[in-house]
Amino acid sequence: MIYFAQYVCSGILLGLLYSMVALGLTVVYRSGRIINLAQGELVIVGGFLIWWFIVMTPLPQWWMGIIIAFALMGLLGLVIERAFFRPLIGQPIFSLVMMTIGLLLLLRGVVIATFGAKERPFPQIFSAEPVVLGPFSFDSALFWGGIIALLIVLALAWFFERTKYGLRFSAVAEDHQVAQSMGISVKQSVAVAWVLATILGGFASIVFFNGKIVTFLASEIGFRALPVALLAGLESVRGVLVAGIIVGIGEMLAMGYLNPITNGGMANIFPYIVMIVVVLFKPQGLYGWRVIERV
């Protein structure tokens, strides 16, 4: 029983990490109906930048490196929007998705060309000591990262739903032309969405790589977050919390109980099973926008 509880708690933390990555997908999707398959690459780029500025440059404080890396990530978001997606405004969804695949390969190539294909040790930003709560112990990066993720998601949900600036983004998510007729700059909203996505990628990279090895292979997290965003419903900001926790717990339980009898691997494919089930049976997800048909 104690194992079960430990799996569930770890699953929640893992799920919160997924939520943070999935939120990047959601924000970009809301702005322009783009399913960004390169979100995992953004996490990797964030990881390499942070590693570079903390380990390789003589900055006096580690947090300065993080700030510079985040600024560069934001800049990257602006560049991505301006160079790759603004020219595609009005093009079919297919072109947009193909462009994200192009972006994925391009970012991967740039990372390898810039930092080399070697694996890099990521600095220990959260302590290596596990956080112990009662009978449970948690990886400290996942623990604090989970709390950060929780705060970020709730803050963004509040922002989108309750503030006047956030309402602009919701209007853009609904209908670009209506948003424009209300005096909302759609281009600006899309640009902000990309900046948010890259910054979220940066946050996720800190939590994900803390004390581990940075390698571009880890970009799979972008794909693992896809089922979370789909389960939440691609428009739902708050929903990624619930969906992330469901997928995270499921994955940890699969790791604990199914992996031993399936020679491992069950945990790895669990999110994708969720994805297939969601697309087949509930394509709008748990909290996504249903198409409203009045009769």
Add this chain to the structure above:
Amino acid sequence: MLVVELMLKLDNVEVKYLDAVLALKGVSLEVADGAVFAVLGGNGAGKTTLLKSISGILHTDEGEVTSGGIYFDDYRLDKLPPEDIVKLGIVQVMEGRRVLEHLGTEQNLLAGAHLRSDRAGVKRDLEKVYNYFPKLKALKRQSAGYLSGGEQQMLVVGRALIARPKIMLLDEPSLGLAPLIAREIFDVFKRLNEEESITILLVEQNVNAALSIARYGYVLETGRVVLKGTSSELLINEDVKEFYLGLSLSGKRRSYHDVKHYKRRKRWLG
């Protein structure tokens, strides 16, 4: 004829879609401060294009003002992006009740006020909208997508009102509404014009309803202004009567079927 100050002026405006389809062929039109102006015309006359060219959302439809100019006070609108045009106080209510379906009624209204920074003023104007459209108050928390057609039309007008426009561009507000509801909404337009001194440029196919509240009207056909005049002039114009009101010379209602063939095919001379 009009002694009031000119506000919005279209000078020989030509609009092309995709560099190929000529939708407006040199439209000149003037909107004076403080009145209701009607733009009438059949399908494909270019009425919606006209409004979109003023509000600047034309380019999302791949349209472009290719010659002529649109002037508002000292600004040249055809060079500005839509968000700047809204800031100048020109708000378009698009055809087809385009509410933000998944947001609540009140959220829709608040989204309309996103450019304003005076919280208290927004709150007052929210009450004002509920005052003009009492039905909306009861539906505050309802998803806008589930409102009835009339309520949605009220909502989009309210959403424009709360942005405190100087000019409201209304695109076929009576489309698909029951006559009574349309009547109710047109009465509100009249009140908005009188009480809030909002200038209204109203595009309509419902000629009677439009001219009943408008002071001045333009008739548009295949991208040209073919007729203009005060509402009373237009209402007694034989061609308007025959083509838009379905009345014969003697003023009696008459079936379109009986109109002689050559007359049926009559077009306005540009």
